[in-house]
Amino acid sequence: MNRIVSREVLNSETVMLDIEAPAIARKALPGQFIIFRVDELGERIPLTVAGTDTEKGTVRIIFQMVGKSTMQLGRKQVGETIASFVGPLGRPSELDHLAGKNVAVIGGGLGTAIAYPQATYLHKIGAHVDFIAGFRTKDLIILEDEMRAVSDNLYVATDDGSNGKKGFVTDVLKELIDAGKHYDLVIAIGPLVMMRAVANLTKPYNIDTLVSMNTIMVDGTGMCGCCRLTVGGEIKFSCVDGPDFDAHQVDFDEAIRRSKAYLKQEAYDREREKEKEESHRCRLTGEVRHE
Amino acid sequence: MNEKRKPNMSPVKVTMPEQPADIRRSNFGEVALGYTAEMAMEEATRCLQCKHQPCVQGCPVNVRIPEFIAKVAEGDFLEAYRILSSTNSLPAVCGRVCPQEKQCEERCVRGIKHESVGIGRIERFVADWYLENAKDELVPPPCNNRKVAIVGSGPAGLTCAGDLAKLGYDVTVFEAFHVAGGVLMYGIPEFRLPKTLVQSEIKLLSKLGVKIKCDMVIGRVFSLDELMEEEGFDAIFIGSGAGLPSFMNIKGENLNQVYSANEFLTRVNLMQAWRWPEAATPISIGKCVAVIGGGNVAMDAARSAQRLGADKVYIIYRRSEEELPARLEEVEHAKEEGIIFKLLSNPVEVLGNDEGWVTGIRCIAMELGEPDASGRRRPVAIPGSEFDIELDTVIVAIGQSPNPLLRDTTPDLKCHSWGGIVVDEETLATSKEGVWAGGDAVTGAATVILAMGAGKQAAASIDEYIKAKYEET
Numbered sequence: 001m002n003r004i005v006s007r008e009v010l011n012s013e014t015v016m017l018d019i020e021a022p023a024i025a026r027k028a029l030p031g032q033f034i035i036f037r038v039d040e041l042g043e044r045i046p047l048t049v050a051g052t053d054t055e056k057g058t059v060r061i062i063f064q065m066v067g068k069s070t071m072q073l074g075r076k077q078v079g080e081t082i083a084s085f086v087g088p089l090g091r092p093s094e095l096d097h098l099a100g101k102n103v104a105v106i107g108g109g110l111g112t113a114i115a116y117p118q119a120t121y122l123h124k125i126g127a128h129v130d131f132i133a134g135f136r137t138k139d140l141i142i143l144e145d146e147m148r149a150v151s152d153n154l155y156v157a158t159d160d161g162s163n164g165k166k167g168f169v170t171d172v173l174k175e176l177i178d179a180g181k182h183y184d185l186v187i188a189i190g191p192l193v194m195m196r197a198v199a200n201l202t203k204p205y206n207i208d209t210l211v212s213m214n215t216i217m218v219d220g221t222g223m224c225g226c227c228r229l230t231v232g233g234e235i236k237f238s239c240v241d242g243p244d245f246d247a248h249q250v251d252f253d254e255a256i257r258r259s260k261a262y263l264k265q266e267a268y269d270r271e272r273e274k275e276k277e278e279s280h281r282c283r284l285t286g287e288v289r290h291e
Numbered sequence: 292m293n294e295k296r297k298p299n300m301s302p303v304k305v306t307m308p309e310q311p312a313d314i315r316r317s318n319f320g321e322v323a324l325g326y327t328a329e330m331a332m333e334e335a336t337r338c339l340q341c342k343h344q345p346c347v348q349g350c351p352v353n354v355r356i357p358e359f360i361a362k363v364a365e366g367d368f369l370e371a372y373r374i375l376s377s378t379n380s381l382p383a384v385c386g387r388v389c390p391q392e393k394q395c396e397e398r399c400v401r402g403i404k405h406e407s408v409g410i411g412r413i414e415r416f417v418a419d420w421y422l423e424n425a426k427d428e429l430v431p432p433p434c435n436n437r438k439v440a441i442v443g444s445g446p447a448g449l450t451c452a453g454d455l456a457k458l459g460y461d462v463t464v465f466e467a468f469h470v471a472g473g474v475l476m477y478g479i480p481e482f483r484l485p486k487t488l489v490q491s492e493i494k495l496l497s498k499l500g501v502k503i504k505c506d507m508v509i510g511r512v513f514s515l516d517e518l519m520e521e522e523g524f525d526a527i528f529i530g531s532g533a534g535l536p537s538f539m540n541i542k543g544e545n546l547n548q549v550y551s552a553n554e555f556l557t558r559v560n561l562m563q564a565w566r567w568p569e570a571a572t573p574i575s576i577g578k579c580v581a582v583i584g585g586g587n588v589a590m591d592a593a594r595s596a597q598r599l600g601a602d603k604v605y606i607i608y609r610r611s612e613e614e615l616p617a618r619l620e621e622v623e624h625a626k627e628e629g630i631i632f633k634l635l636s637n638p639v640e641v642l643g644n645d646e647g648w649v650t651g652i653r654c655i656a657m658e659l660g661e662p663d664a665s666g667r668r669r670p671v672a673i674p675g676s677e678f679d680i681e682l683d684t685v686i687v688a689i690g691q692s693p694n695p696l697l698r699d700t701t702p703d704l705k706c707h708s709w710g711g712i713v714v715d716e717e718t719l720a721t722s723k724e725g726v727w728a729g730g731d732a733v734t735g736a737a738t739v740i741l742a743m744g745a746g747k748q749a750a751a752s753i754d755e756y757i758k759a760k761y762e763e764t
Contacts, residue, residue: 027511027512088512219534222534224536235538266573
């Protein structure tokens, strides 16, 4: 059982929680993830660690309420507990060799929350960081000040141009590269289609590119193989071999197909969860009251 | 012991009551229903009480078999349990999943001419009787304040924990999953080993003073060095199991609806996906399912798929029936339940549609050639004999290798190239001071009882090590 210490709603679909987990907080490094379970019948869901506070003994997670489990987690209030919080899992990102180098850190949507710890670490060890963050629309922009604080340049793009700069993260990256900017590494974290687009963009330029593969998992310790993907023609397990992989070696088409394995069940669960939420919505304030 | 008792010379075991095949194939209730007290006492009288006790030699944890059986024959079930549990911490588990026919019962003198004594069935009765009837009488022995950490709560870890707790050690078991039991919880299905029963036996260990910490991935949250240097453990036993599933490395293996047996069984058993949507973890198997492999895990997966409602379930195995590595009883049960055996068939490709979902499997027919290194006749493909089977789901049950997590995070833990931890055969000591290992993490996938034997062996070594360490200082 782990207690929720703080809770902040970042936008209409994204919540940030600090969870009491001192042993994990002490060990978690950028790139690693945790697995949570809301209650005794809950699913095991992996989420990348968005930050830690070793003094308070808390681990920060930022997530979109897109499925049953994340909707349930998002409704949890400060002081409440969740059944499981396991980690840190996965191999930490290898970043130490990048001191003094040029790195483009790209976050797509929620991926910015996951890319943020990498940018923070890189900034701290003296890498030159260009942070490129993409969102569907202005209202969904998160962590803008935080990203600015840990980067040399911050570029925020929106798909619909509602913040002034219209386009995808790949458009921004291409402009920068074509304007003569040299990158030693590109780190791309976000939806699979975005990471594939970045990989396709950087390949002809021969820029090393790292992606973080957030696949479906069960145990997260190498036991089940649910998270397997093809990297350089070989089967790899995202949980123990990753989650970071060389973007130019990942079979994204396969990964995208595998991410849809439970689409039907997820949709069914989501509808049921929405119905449940509606039945708990206060007619005066519009807030969803926790059951 | 009643020396004058005349043995019951019935040539066959007292029959074990079972759920009929046509009913059990659609429920997860236990297949074998267990002896009544009368049945157990009757079967117990078949034991000849041999002086040389060959059965005990056949048991990896040296259960005092004739002694506990004599007590059953007398109707003193509590004393029978005390004798049984003095060397075996998980008797209700062993009575159900041990391959007795290859161990104690294989050596039984009664088995030379007729059927051996049903040792496993009597063991099961005694353990179940205790769990149902015994009043709380377990008290932890006085604690010696020496701390031992156990990594993994499967049969090896629990046995090691139980033996050390009985000796007065302060034992903490770390489990990566959210419940203790390891393969007993995630792997072996409910219909062979009810999960409430596993938890009951683990509770008895807790009463002996064993602490169980779930959701702890050792190697990540604490390294082995941190456990010893910062958390104050004097010794560590690694029983992390064989958790890395093998795949066939054929085309189509990453299509949706191709599961490793580990994933399939974990979803069904541990995560209770058969109760979806009440339990949040989903599973879908469709109408036609094939399980690749011929071991116990393959039988478990096939019979689980049947119970989840599949119309047709195939076992695809590249050798013939004679070479099936599964226990005979499991194969018989599977057949009775309608599992279709496609023997001498080897998958060459998993077939799929454009969206990436399984539609079938392509196999090639095999014939048996010359014996190979394992002594079994090597299966050889018959050219041009490919055939397809239409399927919705493929479950790969061709084995697993030891979990990589600890060796990846413990550079000074010596391992074989195939992943197993290197140990001293006598003591089960690893290359790392203060660390022992046993069970599937050392041997690769084997049986529950062999893992328990290793846990027992390591407990004795650890006891010796700690005693020596503190006598010196």
